[in-house]
Amino acid sequence: MPVREEIHDQIILGSGPAGYTAAIYTARSNCCPILISGLEPGGQLTGTTLVENFPGFPDGIDGPELMEAMRQQAEKFGTVFVHGEVSRVDLSEHPYKVWVGEDLHRCRSLIICTGASPRMLGLPNEKDLYGRGVSVCATCDGFFYRDKEVVVVGGGDTAMEDALFLARFATRVTVVHRRNELRASQPLQQRARENARIQFVWDTVVTGILGDTEKGVHGVQLQHLPTGKEEEYPCNGIFIAIGHVPNTLLFETYLDLDDWGYILTRNGTETNLPGVFAAGDVQDPFFRQAITAAGTGCMAAMQSQRFLECLEDADCKKCHSLQKRRLVSQTED
Numbered sequence: 001m002p003v004r005e006e007i008h009d010q011i012i013l014g015s016g017p018a019g020y021t022a023a024i025y026t027a028r029s030n031c032c033p034i035l036i037s038g039l040e041p042g043g044q045l046t047g048t049t050l051v052e053n054f055p056g057f058p059d060g061i062d063g064p065e066l067m068e069a070m071r072q073q074a075e076k077f078g079t080v081f082v083h084g085e086v087s088r089v090d091l092s093e094h095p096y097k098v099w100v101g102e103d104l105h106r107c108r109s110l111i112i113c114t115g116a117s118p119r120m121l122g123l124p125n126e127k128d129l130y131g132r133g134v135s136v137c138a139t140c141d142g143f144f145y146r147d148k149e150v151v152v153v154g155g156g157d158t159a160m161e162d163a164l165f166l167a168r169f170a171t172r173v174t175v176v177h178r179r180n181e182l183r184a185s186q187p188l189q190q191r192a193r194e195n196a197r198i199q200f201v202w203d204t205v206v207t208g209i210l211g212d213t214e215k216g217v218h219g220v221q222l223q224h225l226p227t228g229k230e231e232e233y234p235c236n237g238i239f240i241a242i243g244h245v246p247n248t249l250l251f252e253t254y255l256d257l258d259d260w261g262y263i264l265t266r267n268g269t270e271t272n273l274p275g276v277f278a279a280g281d282v283q284d285p286f287f288r289q290a291i292t293a294a295g296t297g298c299m300a301a302m303q304s305q306r307f308l309e310c311l312e313d314a315d316c317k318k319c320h321s322l323q324k325r326r327l328v329s330q331t332e333d
């Protein structure tokens with residue numbers, strides 16, 4: 001098994017807006033971070049088309065183009081890219097260990113930006129029609145549905161927020177939910193129920209998406225569960241809001257996670273382990289925006305820098321983490 005002698009200051013896991021921003025900040029501080037890109041370089045934004053709400057691009061920018069620009073910016077300052085997926089980590093002792101396949105990398109500080117994957121319905125053409133009528137982000141794509149009709153799938157807070165947001169643009173928003181009661185919080189439910197443009201179809205699942213990659217979506221196939229009855233329902237877009245799965249499987253034995261598996265952070269991006277920081281969707285079930293991910297990526301980079309400075313200087317007052325201080329004393333022993 002190849003073991004690299006070098007112990008890196010920082011390893012960044014993930015290549016979405018959080019990972020690239022963390023890389024830009026750390027590389028620009030002359031830290032030569034290693035960024036392990038994962039199997040989907042660029043993250044969720046590479047699956048989108050026009051991004052209109054990332055500041056600095058008044059005419060919008062294609063998701064893949066934005067991610068490529070971030071990658072180049074990280075590379076320009078000296079980020080070293082490792083292409084591949086992390087197969088295993090060992091965070092039980094410092095320096096931390098990260099494997100890509102059988103290749104072992106070690107680091108003093110780890111920045112986890114592995115994101116979250118939207119839960120999909122598992123329908124055959126849902127991936128082909130992604131960005132062509134199928135969406136998982138109302139905030140990103142709602143604007144394109146002005147005066148159109150859309151379906152939102154799900155009964156949780158995200159589905160209600162998406163429906164409310166989409167109702168600003170679309171003439172009709174139909175929430176399709178598999179049960180006859182919502183999981184969403186009462187205030188959100190109430191606002192959705194009181195919105196004249198939002199209607200609900202209960203006890204029903206989407207069994208098919210109608211459309212093709214050229215013309216986009218023109219409807220969905222619905223099945224009413226109690227009767228088994230199927231019908232075609234016309235719409236111009238379908239927003240899948242059935243939850244996200246944070247990519248935290250590798251870390252669950254080492255890091256504190258919330259009930260849904262998101263990494264718990266405090267004081268910005270600190271995790272329960274000294275020198276391990278988490279940024280972007282992997283620690284954020286609420287905002288999930290490219291700009292918020294980039295913001296926390298910046299925070300993680302700066303907190304990681306401070307941690308490394310404190311490692312070299314036990315009396316350093318810049319870092320407030322008691323755990324880090326414990327690590328400093330362990331390292332000295």
Ligand code: NAP
Nearest residue numbers: 154155156157158159161178179183241242243244285286
């Ligand atoms: P969620 O609470 O897990 O809700 C997912 C919804 O999708 C549920 O209604 C579920 O149905 C449905 N669903 C799951 N799998 C499905 C499938 N295969 N087919 C059809 N429907 C399916 O997810 P979320 O709404 O994304 O929220 C995640 C977390 O973020 C929650 O803690 C939520 O409170 C929080 N959040 C909060 C806010 C806010 O406070 N403003 C906004 C967004 C999210 P069942 O109900 O039948 O299980």
